[in-house]
Amino acid sequence: xxxxxxxxxxxxxxxxxxxxxxxxxxxxxxxxxxxxxxxxxxxxxxxxxxxxxxxxxxxxxxxxxxxxxxxxxxxxxxxxxxxxxxxxxxxxxxxxxxxxxxxxxxxxxxxxxxxxxxxxxxxxxxxxxxxxxxxxxxxxxxxxxxxxxxxxxxxxxxxxxxxxxxxxxxxxxxxxxxxxxxxxxxxxxxxxxxxxxxxxxxxxxxxxxxxxxxxxxxxxxxxxxxxxxxxxxxxxxxx
Amino acid sequence: xxxxxxxxxxxxxxxxxxxxxxxxxxxxxxxxxxxxxxxxxxxxxxxxxxxxxxxxxxxxxxxxxxxxxxxxxxxxxxxxxxxxxxxxxxxxxxxxxxxxxxxxxxxxxxxxxxxxxxxxxxxxxxxxxxxxxxxxxxxxxxxxxxxxxxxxxxxxxxxxxxxxxxxxxxxxxxxxxxxxxxxxxxxxxxxxxxxxxxxxxxxxxxxxxxxxxxxxxxxxxxxxxxxxxxxxxxxxxxxxxxxxxxxxxxxxxxxxxxxxxxxxxxxxxxxxxxxxxxxxxxxxxxxxxxxxxxxxxxxxxxxxxxxxxxxxxxxxxxxxxxxxxxxxxxxxxxxxxxxxxxxxxxxxxxxxxxxxxxxxxxxxxxxxxxxxxxxxxxxxxxxxxxxxxxxxxxxxxxxxxxxxxxxxxxxxxxxxxxxxxxxxxxxxxxxxxxxxxxxxxxxxxxxxxxxxxxxxxxxxxxxxxxxxxxxxx
Numbered sequence: 001x002x003x004x005x006x007x008x009x010x011x012x013x014x015x016x017x018x019x020x021x022x023x024x025x026x027x028x029x030x031x032x033x034x035x036x037x038x039x040x041x042x043x044x045x046x047x048x049x050x051x052x053x054x055x056x057x058x059x060x061x062x063x064x065x066x067x068x069x070x071x072x073x074x075x076x077x078x079x080x081x082x083x084x085x086x087x088x089x090x091x092x093x094x095x096x097x098x099x100x101x102x103x104x105x106x107x108x109x110x111x112x113x114x115x116x117x118x119x120x121x122x123x124x125x126x127x128x129x130x131x132x133x134x135x136x137x138x139x140x141x142x143x144x145x146x147x148x149x150x151x152x153x154x155x156x157x158x159x160x161x162x163x164x165x166x167x168x169x170x171x172x173x174x175x176x177x178x179x180x181x182x183x184x185x186x187x188x189x190x191x192x193x194x195x196x197x198x199x200x201x202x203x204x205x206x207x208x209x210x211x212x213x214x215x216x217x218x219x220x221x222x223x224x225x226x227x228x229x230x231x232x233x234x235x236x237x238x239x
Numbered sequence: 240x241x242x243x244x245x246x247x248x249x250x251x252x253x254x255x256x257x258x259x260x261x262x263x264x265x266x267x268x269x270x271x272x273x274x275x276x277x278x279x280x281x282x283x284x285x286x287x288x289x290x291x292x293x294x295x296x297x298x299x300x301x302x303x304x305x306x307x308x309x310x311x312x313x314x315x316x317x318x319x320x321x322x323x324x325x326x327x328x329x330x331x332x333x334x335x336x337x338x339x340x341x342x343x344x345x346x347x348x349x350x351x352x353x354x355x356x357x358x359x360x361x362x363x364x365x366x367x368x369x370x371x372x373x374x375x376x377x378x379x380x381x382x383x384x385x386x387x388x389x390x391x392x393x394x395x396x397x398x399x400x401x402x403x404x405x406x407x408x409x410x411x412x413x414x415x416x417x418x419x420x421x422x423x424x425x426x427x428x429x430x431x432x433x434x435x436x437x438x439x440x441x442x443x444x445x446x447x448x449x450x451x452x453x454x455x456x457x458x459x460x461x462x463x464x465x466x467x468x469x470x471x472x473x474x475x476x477x478x479x480x481x482x483x484x485x486x487x488x489x490x491x492x493x494x495x496x497x498x499x500x501x502x503x504x505x506x507x508x509x510x511x512x513x514x515x516x517x518x519x520x521x522x523x524x525x526x527x528x529x530x531x532x533x534x535x536x537x538x539x540x541x542x543x544x545x546x547x548x549x550x551x552x553x554x555x556x557x558x559x560x561x562x563x564x565x566x567x568x569x570x571x572x573x574x575x576x577x578x579x580x581x582x583x584x585x586x587x588x589x590x591x592x593x594x595x596x597x598x599x600x601x602x603x604x605x606x607x608x609x610x611x612x613x614x615x616x617x618x619x620x621x622x623x624x625x626x627x628x629x630x631x632x633x634x635x636x637x638x639x640x641x642x643x644x645x646x647x648x649x650x651x652x653x654x655x656x657x658x659x660x661x662x663x664x665x666x667x668x669x670x671x672x673x674x675x676x677x678x679x680x681x682x683x684x685x686x687x688x689x690x691x692x693x694x695x696x697x698x699x700x701x702x703x704x705x706x707x708x709x710x711x712x
Contacts, residue, residue, distance in 0.1 A: 001319040001515070004527075006312065007334060008324030013533065016326075017305045017479075020540035029298040035487050039289055039494075060504075121521055129521045130469060134435060150504040160519040164468040168461065186490035193486060199314075199451045201486075203516055203523055204467065207493075207509040212461040214423060215501075216377035216395055217403050218262070219269045222423040225376055226430065227461025227508060 041149070041184035042191075047238060053148035053182040054235050060151025064210025065223055066231040073237070077176070078109045080234055084138075085113040088172050088230055092116045094133055095140035097161025101176065106140065120166055130165050139166040143177035143233070145192060149185040152209040153177075153233065156193075156202040164204050173208070173228035180238035246572065246595045253570040254688075259397040263389070263567040266396040267558040273502025274555060274609075281498070293495050294613040296488045297549035300480075304540065307449040307482050308531065314452025320514035320527035328358030328534045335441070335474055336363050338528060342472055344369055344438035348430075350456065350463035351375040352443030353552060354476045354532050356388065356574040357587070360441075372433050374462040376426050380406060389568030389576060391554035392500045397567055430462075440470025440524070444477035445551070446492060447529070450485045453513045454529065457496065457506040464510045473514075473524035479531050480548040492551055495611040499553035535587040543622055547582050549612040556606035556616055562599050571596060578606035578616045585623055590630055597623035656700065663694040 021028075036042070045053065058068040067084075071077045084090070093110065095101050097119050110117035117140070121129060133139070141162070145154035153175045157164055167173050183189060193201070212227030223229055253259065278286045300307055312322050325331035331354075339347065347369050349355065361371045361382075373382045380395040381388060383406040388394030395403070404417040407425055415425055442463050446455045454475050456463040467473055483489050497503040516523030539545055557563045557577030568576030573584040573593060581600060584593035597620050600606075606616040632639075648654045669677045675691040677683070685691075 001317075001518075004316040004319050004321040004514075006316060006322050006324070008322075008330065009326070010312075010324060013324040013326060014305050014309065016533070016537045017308070017540060020537055020542075021302060021305060022541070028302040029295065031299050031303075031484065032292060032295045032488075035292060035296060035491060039285070039292060039491060064507075131435065133522075134431075152505055157520075157523075160517065160521065163520065163522045164464065165522045168465050168468050186494070190487055190490060199485070201448075201451045201453050201511060201513050203513050203520065205511045206464060207505065209503070209505040209507050209509075211507070213459050213507055214376050215269075216375075216380065216393060217398070217419045217422060218400055219266050219393070219396075220419045222420055225423050225427055225460040225462075226374065226434075226465055 036187055036190065040187040042187040043184065045183070047179070050179040050182045050238070053146075053184065054179050056148040057146050057151055057182060057233070057235065060148065061210065061231075061233050062151075064151050065213070066151070066210050066233060068233040068235065071234055071236050074104060077104065077234055077236060078112075081106070081109050081174070082113045084172075084174060084232055085110070085115050088138065090115050090137040090172065092118070092136055093138040093140055093172075093174075094118045094120055094136045094166050094170070096120060096142055096163075096166055097159075098142040100142050101140065104176070120161060120163055129163075130169070133163075133165040134169045136166075136170040138172035138174055139168075139170040139228075140174045140176065141167045143175040143181055145189055146177055146182045146233070146235070147185050147189060147207075148182055150209055152207050154189055155206045155208065156197075157204040157206075158196075158202045164206065167206070167208070168227060171224065171228060172230040172232070174232045174234065175208075176234045176236070178236040178238040182235075246570070246599075249570040249572055250566050250599075253566040256397075256567075258399060258402075259389075259567050260565070262397050262399055264564055266390070266393055267564045270393070270501060270554075270558045274499060274558070275502075277498040277502040277504070289491065289495055290611055290613055293491055293551075293611055294549065296483070296491065297551075297612050298546070300482060300484065300488075301540070301545060301548045304480065304482070307484060308479060310449040311447050311452060311482055312531070314449070315514060315527075315529050318452045318514045318527075320452070320529055323528065323530045325530055325532045325534070328532065331358050331476065331530050331532045331534070332360055332363045334528075334530060335360060335476075336367060338472070338474065339364055339369050339439060340367060342439060344472070346433065346436050347371045347439045347441060348374050348433055348437045348466055348470070349378075349441040350443060350458060350466050351378055351394075352441065352476050353388075353391065353574060354443065354478050354534075355441065358476075358532065358534060360476075372430070374430055374434070374460075374466065375458065376423065376460060379426065379430070383407070383410065387569065387574065390557055391552055391575070391577070391579075393554070397569070434465050434469055437466070437470050439472045439474060440466035441474045441476065442466055444475050444481050444529075445496070446489055447477055447482045448485055448489060448511075449482055451513065453511045455489060455493075455509060455511050457493065457509050459501070459503075459507045461508050464508045467510060467512050467524070468522050470524050472526045472528070474528045474530060476530045476532060479533050479536055480550075496551055496553050499551075499555040499609070499611040539586060544582070544586055544619055546614050547579070547586065547616075547619060549614050550579055550583075550610075551612055552579075553611060555609040555611065559605040559609035561601055561603065561605070566599075571599065578620065579614075582616060582619045582623065585627075590623075590627055594623065594627040594630070597621075597627055659694065659698060663696075663698075666694055 514527035581596035
């Protein structure tokens with residue numbers, strides 16, 4: 001990637017800062033080593049513990065105004081998905097190009113429910129992908145990580161097939177993942193991010209904690225201002 | 240005490256706006272109770288541990304700001320983004336205005352950015368023919384009203400649904416009801432069309448991460464996330480102090496920010512982006528510009544006010560402040576209201592213009608206690624009062640004489656007793672129904688809003704011998 005350009009007087013900008021910092025009384029504060037220690041749950045979890053985390057995730061996600069389903073296998077997932085298609089009257093949806101979603105053959109489920117499902121991207125030469133995503137009734141993504149304590153889905157845009165548009169534009173968001181993706185909270189996310197990315201973070205990572213909301217008018221909670229109004233989490237048993 | 244006429248006018252106006260006062264009391268009350276519930280759920284001891292850790296992180300960052308900013312700049316450039324180092328607000332405005340001209344931008348959408356308010360970006364862009372639209376619902380409401388934010392996280396807190404419906408009806412083709420879901424539905428539909436025709440997107444920055452060059456924006460509505468995804472050219476404006484070393488420190492700040500601001504465990508959308516899209520990506524910005532703004536911040540480094548740079552803009556000090564709750568945000572005059580505004584405004588904009596805000600406090604310390612990064616706001620307000628007095632020393636001869644006289648009188652028992660007896664004897668022209676009802680300026684101002692009891696027929700020191708005798712018997 002080409003290096004960006006710098007505008008402004010770098011030396012002048014930093015010299016004022018350095019000059020003033022040096023006058024700081026009482027010495028400089030040291031960096032906090034392991035800043036998360038003692039504040040977040042840090043542990044390795046077993047399959048059974050992750051099933052408990054699923055219950056916690058569902059509780060949090062539901063409290064926030066979303067709907068979540070524990071599903072044992074692909075058949076139960078298909079049933080749950082058909083229920084959502086019917087409930088939200090979904091005619092057309094778009095999904096991430098993610099191997100886990102491909103393995104679930106979601107197109108078949110949509111076809112059986114008389115709805116269509118497209119995959120991003122069908123054709124890279126098509127020039128209005130954003131416009132297309134905006135017309136979709138639902139977007140389907142693979143939840144790379146689920147944070148149980150806060151009811152949060154973590155979506156790193158780690159390849160061109162997993163864009164933010166699919167989860168940001170349609171009014172309904174459906175996130176599918178397994179219990180293997182569940183962690184307690186931030187400590188689990190950071191551990192995975194260090195393994196996966198180091199400091200080379202994906203171009204976009206989104207932490208989604210429930211449906212879009214506002215209290216900007218008279219402090220009355222209203223759901224679905226700009227982002228998704230209806231959010232679903234379908235959590236499969238890990239194999 | 241000397242209060243500038245402009246502040247006096249502002250707070251008098253606020254005190255007479257009953258609809259606004261009612262809305263602000265309702266809003267701050269709700270935010271305070273939500274925050275209290277969130278802290279209860281975490282547990283007080285753990286909450287204090289979070290605050291201690293956050294304070295330590297922010298102190299370290301501010302005292303090593305040069306190193307972290309340098310690292311951030313290098314990483315953003317490496318990631319393909321452009322960086323503007325703006326010493327002043329004018330430099331930042333010029334950079335963004337020139338960019339808009341270069342891109343021939345007609346439609347500019349913004350998510351919430353207090354720095355952009357601080358540097359008056361919108362008027363400059365509008366002057367050169369750009370249509371600038373605020374996409375945060377609260378910000379859009381006040382943009383339509385031609386006002387400034389009255390609260391850091393709830394900018395339209397002072398408006399009720401009827402006022403909002405009037406504002407929306409002015410831009411709507413259909414007549415809207417005053418039902419809040421209908422109003423929000425209209426905003427979604429109207430602004431969605433704008434999002435899809437965006438030329439340049441502008442976001443604020445909650446935190447930038449030095450080690451990766453990533454920027455974090457937090458919104459409950461999802462507007463910043465849409466802007467960062469759909470804008471061909473994306474501009475992020477950050478106050479230069481809004482930086483953290485890495486993701487690890489970010490997790491603590493995000494946990495504190497949401498709970499302190501609204502009582503949520505996490506804000507709905509926390510989006511991290513590193514700038515331009517990858518080669519094969521079909522969405523995300525093709526160009527990214529990070530504008531790092533000093534605008535008076537560097538002069539606070541190494542001073543007794545340095546810790547104010549720890550602020551993470553959660554707004555909890557506003558909700559805790561008895562003065563803010565009674566006058567709302569506009570009375571503070573500049574962009575930042577409440578206790579944090581009363582500290583920042585004179586420091587950034589000058590004591591001459593905003594020094595009087597140091598008196599917009601009861602010094603009760605509620606703001607300091609509410610602050611998630613432990614900024615000693617009430618101590619700073621007290622220090623600002625001292626600075627103001629020092630600055631105006633030559634003009635306060637009468638005040639100095641009065642204080643010296645008061646000091647001499649109260650230092651001696653006999654002089655004190657003589658003075659209060661004289662005051663009791665000669666207070667009668669001012670007394671009505673056992674209260675002092677009238678008085679010369681500046682007491683007359685004070686008496687307009689408060690009761691001062693008249694001096695009693697007998698002082699405590701006069702009845703004490705009788706009480707003491709009764710006790711002995």
